[in-house]
Amino acid sequence: PRQFKIPDWFLNRKKDHKDGRYSQVVSNALDMKLRDDLERLKKIRNHRGLRHYWGLRV
Template sequence: MRAGELKADEMERLMTVVANPLYCFVSNNLDMKLRDDFERLKKIRNHRGLRHYWGLRVRGQHTKTTGRRGKTVGVSKKR
């Protein structure tokens, strides 16, 4: 369905959702669902849950050289 084919009541409903997304509980429920899923994975000591807990990559990416955010990267010279 294209935007020009929407009826007036559908368009008004869409505008209220866009103007106030918390009114329709769009993002809040999604955040709670993700948090509950991660907590469940951590609780059962799943590999994915532990990777989330440690702050590492979860989906099988290589981590030797990429994604070094917040960690020490190089070696300082001896003076």
Template sequence: SDEELRKIEAALKAPSKFNIPSWMFNRRKDLETGKDMHLIGSDLELRVKQDIEFMKSIRCWKGWRHSLGLKVRGQKTRTTGRTGRTVGVQRKKVA
């Protein structure tokens, strides 16, 4: 119902008021403020982009990987995650 939707929206906007534990927030110990926050929608997307740009600017390892377009979290890159055109393989003609 409408009342339940309002409660859910309020809980998402201010989860600390509803006794939701901080480990469930999607932004804990913010770099700028040091507070635990739960961001939704475009606010979350904007903050993630800002974090990536910050990592690039301080030239940390994750920032380097982001700027090169490579995997960031330690995955293997030898065979997976390839981009660009593929090279086809041709069979030998039967004599």
């Protein structure tokens, strides 16, 4: 998508925390990235991560 001049705000992976790039991720990879992000938030004891951990609305 980047090679076709699609704007960054249109991609589904904004500012990856590991490499800082915008990208378009599909299906299984998107699920895996989301799960990794939630685990990272839980690990650093972020407010959003804790609410996911406790099963509350975020």
